[in-house]
Amino acid sequence: MATKTALGRWSEALWRSPALVDGLLGHAVAMAVGVAVFTSSTDRPTESWPAYAFALGFGLLPLIRRRRPVLVLVLTSLGTCVYYALEYPPIGLTLPIAVALFSVAEAGRLRVGIIVSTILLTLSLYFQIVGGRDPRQLLGYELPPVIALMGASLALGDGVRSRRLLRESQRERERQALLELERRATEQRNEERLRLARDLHDALGHNVAMISMQSAVAAEALPERISDAQRAVAEIRGISVATMSELRSTVRRLRSLESVVESPAGLDDLFRTCRAGP
Numbered sequence: 001m002a003t004k005t006a007l008g009r010w011s012e013a014l015w016r017s018p019a020l021v022d023g024l025l026g027h028a029v030a031m032a033v034g035v036a037v038f039t040s041s042t043d044r045p046t047e048s049w050p051a052y053a054f055a056l057g058f059g060l061l062p063l064i065r066r067r068r069p070v071l072v073l074v075l076t077s078l079g080t081c082v083y084y085a086l087e088y089p090p091i092g093l094t095l096p097i098a099v100a101l102f103s104v105a106e107a108g109r110l111r112v113g114i115i116v117s118t119i120l121l122t123l124s125l126y127f128q129i130v131g132g133r134d135p136r137q138l139l140g141y142e143l144p145p146v147i148a149l150m151g152a153s154l155a156l157g158d159g160v161r162s163r164r165l166l167r168e169s170q171r172e173r174e175r176q177a178l179l180e181l182e183r184r185a186t187e188q189r190n191e192e193r194l195r196l197a198r199d200l201h202d203a204l205g206h207n208v209a210m211i212s213m214q215s216a217v218a219a220e221a222l223p224e225r226i227s228d229a230q231r232a233v234a235e236i237r238g239i240s241v242a243t244m245s246e247l248r249s250t251v252r253r254l255r256s257l258e259s260v261v262e263s264p265a266g267l268d269d270l271f272r273t274c275r276a277g278p
Contacts, residue, residue, distance in 0.1 A: 013269060022065060027059060031274065033054070033091050054079060054083050058096040070112055073116055077100075081120075091123055093146050098150070098153045103112045105156070113154050
């Protein structure tokens with residue numbers, strides 16, 4: 001179990017390093033072409049050593065495949081044509097060009113890959129038929145595997161691109177859903193603040209206004225000789241006026257559309273003031 005987990009982490013780290021992946025692909029191409037040259041030139045090894053330079057060149061091109069996929073495909077195709085024009089040992093048509101076809105398909109240039117593949121196949125068939133090869137053998141036995149490998153390279157690259165676009169689309173949908181949730185949460189907070197502001201104004205505002213009015217009536221109705229009562233009633237009236245001011249300030253803050261809701265300190269002041277009363 002631990003070994004599988006370690007392998008999973010290693011493979012994930014590998015695919016997250018594009019330079020490492022491209023380096024491994026280039027190494028695979030160079031080795032495959034080099035082995036093909038070696039196995040095809042056992043009868044004349046001293047005359048085919050420049051072919052290994054082509055193998056090295058084919059292996060270096062994948063290093064820039066992400067930035068210039070079409071250029072890599074064109075250079076690989078030209079290099080293959082030059083290679084066979086110089087009559088080096090046969091290496092097949094798909095070994096050097098498979099990664100280039102995969103790269104253009106992955107980059108969304110599938111049509112370019114199909115056109116270049118068709119041109120290469122046509123040139124290969126033409127020169128082999130002109131060189132005396134049997135067309136029936138070419139069309140019946142040698143051409144179908146080449147077409148299948150080229151098509152598989154293009155299909156694999158297009159599949160990788162489709163999966164990448166699908167992941168990007170899914171991430172975008174998740175981001176939009178998160179933004180929508182945040183927007184709804186903000187609207188709910190604003191609605192709750194407005195509701196609380198209305199409740200404060202309706203419930204407390206009426207009561208405090210009645211206190212202020214009744215204290216004013218009591219102050220006018222008390223005889224002048226009851227100075228303590230008049231002083232207490234005046235203090236009640238002052239507290240009610242101050243409370244009304246604090247209440248209006250709190251309601252304005254609750255009704256504001258600022259993202260940070262200030263605490264309604266006016267109610268705390270009201271309770272402290274009431275406790276300190278006579």
